[in-house]
Amino acid sequence: MLQGLAAAIALVLTAPGFLGAADLPPHANSPWHAGKVTKGLPEAAPFCLEGVLPANGSWHRRFGTDLDTGAVQISVRTSSDSAAARLTRSLERRVAACAGDWLREHPDGEASSKDYGTLPVEEGAHVYGVHTSVPESEPGVHLFGIGRDGSTVTVVQWGQMGDLSDAPVPAFKKTTTTAVNRLDP
Structure with a gap:
């Protein structure tokens, strides 16, 4: 009993496996840079996911290029x-409803989404895309890969x-598959 409890505590205190910069979709003009794996949620929640991710059991890592492309991976060890x-x-x-929710808050904008389907990895993963644009501003596109391995979600x-x-x-589908495969350190 105590040995099982100690193993469960150790699992919660250690970060799951994370992507490296080379695992992200290649950028045509800039290499990816990876931040360090950090306990807890990022200061700013990722677009579309505000208020959904629990802080308890969470770890994150930010990625960026020298230009306009960024990414974040958040993994949560659940009970x-x-x-x-x-x-x-x-x-x-939340991601499937994101474009519609965004349009309700920005009625002068445009938004669309696409379900890119599931991936056969561990307990499964799903990839989505969301595009948003407001007049007189640059449009933005986001991809989301959501998956899980046992009690850990990324x-x-x-x-x-x-x-x-x-x-x-x-x-990005390859990135998502790699992210889920790396969850179990």
Whole structure:
């Protein structure tokens, strides 16, 4: 009993495996730079995911290029496989509704989304894209990879200026698969 409890505590105190800069979709004009893996949530929640990710059990890592492209990976160790499945469904619902929610807050803007489907990795992963634009501003495109391995959930959010046609979907699917495969250190 005590040995099992000690193993569970050690798991919560250690970060799950994370992506490296080379795992992100290649950028045509700049290398990726990776921040350090940090306990807790990032200061600013990723676009579309405000208020959904729990701080408890969370770890994150930010990525950036020298230009306009950025990404963040957030992984959450939950209390059980069923809690992880609930969190995954919550994240997927939020991203699937993001374009519509954004338009309600920005009625003068444009937004669209695309479901790029599921990936056969561990307990599964799903990739989505969201495009937003307001008049007299640059459009933005975001890709989201959401997946889980047992009781650990990860979400990778990638973004840059552009629209859905500018998104590196096949490369991002590989990134998402790698992220889920690395969860178990």
